[in-house]
Amino acid sequence: MQRQIIDKIEQFDTIIIHRHVRPDPDAYGSQMGLQKLIQHNYPTKKVYAVGEHEPSLDFLGTPDVITDDVYEGALVIVTDTANTERVDDKRHTKGAVLIKIDHHPNDDVYGDIVWVDTTASSVSELIFDFFELGQRVKGWTLPTASARLLYAGIVGDTGRFRYPSATLKTFTAAGKLITYDFDREALYNGMYELERKVLQLQGYIYQNFTMDENGTGRMDITRGVLEQFNTTASEASLLVSSLGNVKGMKAWVMFIEEADSIRIRLRSKGPVINGLAKEFGGGGHPLASGASAANWDEANASYQRLQEICK
DSSP states (O other), X not given: OHHHHHHHHHHOSEEEEEOBXXXXXXXXXXXXXXXXXXXXXXXXXXEEEBSOOOGGGTTTOOOBOOOGGXXXXXXXXXXXXXXXXXXXXXXXXXXXXXXXEESSOOOSOOSSEEEEOTTSSOHHHHHHHHHHHHHHHHOOOOOHHHHHHHHHHHHHHTTTTTSTTOOHHHHHHHHHHTTSOOOHHHHHHHHHHHHHTTHXXXXXXXXXXXXXXXXXXXXXXXXXXXXXXXXXXXXXXXXGGGGGGSTXXXXXXXXXXXXXXXXXXXXXXXXXXXXXXXXXXXXXXXXXXXXXXXXXHHHHHHHHHXXXXXX
16 A cells, blocks of 8 residues: 555655644644655655644644645645545545545545554654655655654654553654654644643633533533633644543543534543544544534534433
């Protein structure tokens, strides 16, 4: 599968890389890390990373803005996106060939070539694995800019290596990436600044969440709360895992209200929840998933389903 992707990269002169909406460090890390890897080894190719920019990720980079005609005859790659509903920039279908690279369960099988590895901690880890294959068979080298982005993606999706998804392979990849000459302290400072803004909101969450007798938790973050703490929806999403520290909690949902929808952030310590996320147009891992609700009635319905799952 990886060799097929290398062949396609070599075949096309224009390559456009997408990722999921509301990006996190792994979305940017895998997307832009792959972009810079390809640009470095094939300098004559035009390689773009597209999607709506998340200002809190300024320290990682900013996406490209391209016109529709660029897609004509292009290779399109989508990273870190389980289902088509969550692909940022729906023009991903306009290219000549579509490739999916992901580490979420492959419930929505889209693309002409699909490389999914659910054992990987992050798609950034997969891109580093991809680089090592390219190094062996094509003599690729990894630019420092790419190493920085891939390291950031791994750090972000493993919770700074605290989550069980961080395996020996993850640490090995990270160990190789830190040999490159990028400023790790500055990178961590960028992530810390992302976290610092939500520390006060974390206290509010601990004081206001609810949990039923079956260990099903719920926290509502309204637009008013976001304004109160000068926090964006993306920044608030960083706190969804914090409720896992609550004694007796089996599974929980954080609802985060945006201008036109309500994010559904699901986490679990055992009950499988990605099926529930799919019911509401989302997806993800068995114990960590996301979706969206059109209104609070729909959000409440998703919570009721979570309660049923936890019984």
